[in-house]
Amino acid sequence: MIEHEHDEDRRSTPRQGDLIELSRESSGRPDAAPKTSRAIIEVRDLVKVYGGDTRALDGITFSVAPGEVFGFLGPNGAGKTTTIRILATLLTATAGTARVAGFDVAADPHEVRKRLGLAAQTPSLDAFSTGRESLELAGRLHRMLGADVRRRAGELLELMGLGSVAGKLTGAYSGGMKRRLDLATALMHRPEVLILDEPTEGLDPQSRSALWEELERISAAGTTMMLTTHYMEEADRLCSRLAIVDNGQIVVEGEPAALKRGVGADVVLLQFEIPDGEGQVAQVRRLLDGIVDSDAVTPHPVGVALAVPDASAAIPALLRRLEGDGLSISGLQMSQPTLDDVFMKYTGRSIREEAADQPIILFGA
Amino acid sequence: MTAFAYETYHLGLRTMRRFLRVPANWISIIFFPLIQLLIFSQLYQDVVQLQGFREGSSYLDYLAPGQVAFAGLMGVAWSAYGLLVEYRSGYMDKLRVAPIGRWSILAGEMVPLFFQAAAMAGIVLVVSLVLGAPLETGVGGFVLILALAGYFGIAFAGTSFIPALLTKSEQATSALALLMFPIFFMSTAFVPAALMPDWMQVVNDWNPISFLIEAIRQLMVTGYDWTAIGNALLSLTILGVILQIGTLWAFRRLAR
Numbered sequence: 001m002i003e004h005e006h007d008e009d010r011r012s013t014p015r016q017g018d019l020i021e022l023s024r025e026s027s028g029r030p031d032a033a034p035k036t037s038r039a040i041i042e043v044r045d046l047v048k049v050y051g052g053d054t055r056a057l058d059g060i061t062f063s064v065a066p067g068e069v070f071g072f073l074g075p076n077g078a079g080k081t082t083t084i085r086i087l088a089t090l091l092t093a094t095a096g097t098a099r100v101a102g103f104d105v106a107a108d109p110h111e112v113r114k115r116l117g118l119a120a121q122t123p124s125l126d127a128f129s130t131g132r133e134s135l136e137l138a139g140r141l142h143r144m145l146g147a148d149v150r151r152r153a154g155e156l157l158e159l160m161g162l163g164s165v166a167g168k169l170t171g172a173y174s175g176g177m178k179r180r181l182d183l184a185t186a187l188m189h190r191p192e193v194l195i196l197d198e199p200t201e202g203l204d205p206q207s208r209s210a211l212w213e214e215l216e217r218i219s220a221a222g223t224t225m226m227l228t229t230h231y232m233e234e235a236d237r238l239c240s241r242l243a244i245v246d247n248g249q250i251v252v253e254g255e256p257a258a259l260k261r262g263v264g265a266d267v268v269l270l271q272f273e274i275p276d277g278e279g280q281v282a283q284v285r286r287l288l289d290g291i292v293d294s295d296a297v298t299p300h301p302v303g304v305a306l307a308v309p310d311a312s313a314a315i316p317a318l319l320r321r322l323e324g325d326g327l328s329i330s331g332l333q334m335s336q337p338t339l340d341d342v343f344m345k346y347t348g349r350s351i352r353e354e355a356a357d358q359p360i361i362l363f364g365a
Numbered sequence: 366m367t368a369f370a371y372e373t374y375h376l377g378l379r380t381m382r383r384f385l386r387v388p389a390n391w392i393s394i395i396f397f398p399l400i401q402l403l404i405f406s407q408l409y410q411d412v413v414q415l416q417g418f419r420e421g422s423s424y425l426d427y428l429a430p431g432q433v434a435f436a437g438l439m440g441v442a443w444s445a446y447g448l449l450v451e452y453r454s455g456y457m458d459k460l461r462v463a464p465i466g467r468w469s470i471l472a473g474e475m476v477p478l479f480f481q482a483a484a485m486a487g488i489v490l491v492v493s494l495v496l497g498a499p500l501e502t503g504v505g506g507f508v509l510i511l512a513l514a515g516y517f518g519i520a521f522a523g524t525s526f527i528p529a530l531l532t533k534s535e536q537a538t539s540a541l542a543l544l545m546f547p548i549f550f551m552s553t554a555f556v557p558a559a560l561m562p563d564w565m566q567v568v569n570d571w572n573p574i575s576f577l578i579e580a581i582r583q584l585m586v587t588g589y590d591w592t593a594i595g596n597a598l599l600s601l602t603i604l605g606v607i608l609q610i611g612t613l614w615a616f617r618r619l620a621r
Contacts, residue, residue: 088462113464124455128383140375141463169386185459 039063039099040193040224041070041087046096048082048248056082058248059096064193064226064241069219071239072228073339075349079248080228081121084197087226088118101192114142117191121198123182127171131162131181134170135188142189156184160214176207183214187223194218196227200234212237232339244343251346256339263337263345265296266311268318271331272303280304280327287321303329369472372465376473383447384481391485394439398432398489402496405555417559419586429493430582431554433486434574437514438549440485441478441522442542445529448474449538452619471616475522482518483511499585506584513597517577520601521545523608530615553578573600 041064048057057079064070072080085091087098089109098105101115125134132153139149157166160180165173170181179199186194199215200208215238219225229235235242236256243253252259272280277299284304285294291314296307308314311334322329344350384390406425413424451457460470490510494500500507524545529538551561551568552575558566569575580597583590 090458090461110464113462116462118459118462120455120458122455124451124459126379126383126451126456128386129379133379133382137375137379138463141372141460141465143464 038066038102040066040101041226042097042099043083043087044097046083046086046098047094048079048086048091049094056248057086057093057096060245060248060250061096062243062250062253064224066224067219067222069215069225069227069238069240071235071242072226072245073230073232073235073239073242073343074228074245075230078245080230080245081197082248083245084118084195084226084228088116088195089113114189115192117186117189117194119179119183119186119194119196119199121201123178125170125173125178125182125185128169130167130169131157131173131184132166134181134185138185138188144189152188152190156187160184161210176203176210179203179207179211180214183211187218192224194223194225196225198229199227200229200231208234232343236339242339244339244346246343246347246349252342259339259342260337263307263341265307265309265337267333267335267337267341268306268308268311268315269300269302269333269335270304270306270322270329271333273328273330275299275301275303283327284322287327288318291317291321369466369469372469373472373476376460376465376469377477380447380474380477381480384477391488394485395436395488397439398436399492401435402428402432402489402493406496409555412556415556415560417557422586423497425493425496425498426586427557427582428555429490429496429498430585431552431578433490433493433510433581434514434517434552434578435549435554436485436489437482437517437577438521438545438574440482440514441518441525442545443525443539444474444478444481444518444522445525445538446535448526449529449533449535452533453535457619467616468613471612475519475526475612478518478522479515482521483515486514487511501586501588502584506589509594510581510584513577513580513594513601516598516605517574517601520573520605520608523605523612526612527608527615530612530619533619548572549574553582573597573604576600 041062043063044061046057046060047055049055060079060083062070072078072083074080082091086093087100087105089105089112092106100112103111103115105112126137129137135153135156136149139152144152154166157163160183162177162181162184165177170178173181183196183199186196196215200211203211212234215225215227219238225238227234227238239256241253241255242259243250244259245251252262254262270280270284281297281299281304284306285292285297288297288306292306292308298305298307306318308318315332315334319332340350402425406423406428409428410424412418413422413427418424418427448457457470461467487507490500490507502509525538525542528541529535532538551565552572553569554574558569558575561569576593576597577600580590580593583593
């Protein structure tokens with residue numbers, strides 16, 4: 001019955017400098033199990049159908065090993081939050097199974113809840129409680145004892161940089177402070193698994209990178225994390241492994257670096273003063289015939305994109321070929337593949353659904 | 366059971382903080398009963414000359430018990446509002462992810478209403494006494510009146526929770542609370558039953574608020590009338606059981 005262990009072995013080298021122990025206390029037993037023998041999150045063929053015909057999840061299968069930071073990267077509406085809510089026992093799946101820390105979310109929700117910390121997409125705090133009261137209530141509900149509740153709340157407030165506002169009502173907190181307090185309430189009971197839904201959504205860049213540092217520290221202390229995001233930088237920076245999801249399915253899964261290597265090429269972007277799309281693409285294809293495959297030349301909003309295996313070495317030759325011939329190249333950009341390119345490769349679409357990347361259509365123009 | 370009590374206690378403390386930390390909450394609750402107490406006791410002071418009123422007593426004496434009960438009613442008329450706001454903000458999900466019983470979440474909202482209604486009634490009772498209303502039964506009666514008002518608060522809270530849980534709309538819940546006021550106006554809060562038209566007397570015979578008011582009135586004006594107190598407890602229990610069953614049923618759908 002007791003299928004889960006407090007996999008302390010994942011923390012092979014306890015870090016001296018750690019202010020605070022973020023994961024479960026060690027049980028004191030030597031744990032001989034190999035590092036990845038048991039998944040702490042195990043999801044199989046998960047399906048969720050809303051209202052009879054909306055298939056939010058269409059057969060999701062993945063597992064997360066103790067100590068990992070596993071990411072779900074995908075555009076809005078891909079099924080990320082639905083997956084999170086099923087794992088957090090807030091939603092029942094239509095089909096398939098999910099186990100967290102050894103317990104089935106449908107059969108043993110109470111056991112799952114004891115071992116899980118959830119930080120939802122929007123921080124959910126009681127506006128009329130102080131930061132300290134919020135943490136202490138979370139501790140109490142997890143049956144922590146008085147002295148431990150006070151000590152742990154104090155530690156977390158300091159760790160999250162909220163010491164000076166601990167006695168203020170959370171309704172008066174800034175967005176970044178709310179996020180950090182919300183995260184702290186999720187960590188209060190030293191969960192085995194921390195689940196974060198879009199942890200930095202809506203934060204300014206400064207607060208975002210501060211929170212990233214926080215999450216890195218939590219992960220370094222050994223807590224298993226699963227997070228969803230539609231920010232590629234976030235997935236890239238935090239995740240040891242990630243799954244790209246689209247339309248309720250996992251498109252591809254792997255380590256970020258390996259996924260990017262899988263794209264196979266760097267991107268060289270030729271910018272034109274007046275991009276005209278297909279005409280320039282054809283011209284570039286002709287000029288580069290023999291050194292770049294015509295498939296690797298694609299139109300881009302500012303000009304023409306080339307996929308070139310080793311861009312820095314290839315650029316002199318490319319430029320010689322492109323010189324003259326009436327092409328007025330106004331700029332040149334070189335970049336390594338991003339997770340967006342990975343997403344593009346597997347779905348044919350860009351993950352950046354933001355309007356900035358869309359052509360602006362003026363009616364009547 | 367101990368788990369339920371433990372969780373309800375900690376969640377209830379939070380609910381109390383939420384109520385107390387916004388002074389507008391309790392000011393708006395006691396405002397209406399106090400205004401009625403102050404203005405109507407002057408405006409209608411001669412109404413006691415009609416038959417049916419106790420001879421030799423002022424209209425304030427008659428009016429005060431009803432306003433004490435009204436404060437209890439006002440104290441819970443919008444009581445499900447906080448739950449709805451937190452359902453929408455996602456705080457409810459935070460509680461649902463915690464390893465606690467689902468009913469504790471509801472009890473954490475409900476149980477404090479006993480103290481909320483009792484406290485609101487207590488403020489109006491104290492003001493009534495300051496204005497000159499009697500309290501024949503003294504401290505014992507004071508405590509008993511607050512307990513009755515608190516009991517009424519829990520029993521009556523379903524009138525806010527049931528529409529809130531069914532509509533999940535703050536606006537609908539607020540608006541529906543106003544529909545409860547006529548039930549109060551058709552009680553013996555303002556005039557004795559003998560002065561009501563026949564049809565309203567029939568309504569009054571079944572009005573649990575009237576039973577509450579009569580029990581409070583006896584405690585204030587004459588003394589311990591255990592029949593009146595017993596009738597109040599019985600009618601409030603019947604009201605409470607019906608409304609609580611409805612609330613539990615409506616909450617089930619939300620919290621699962």
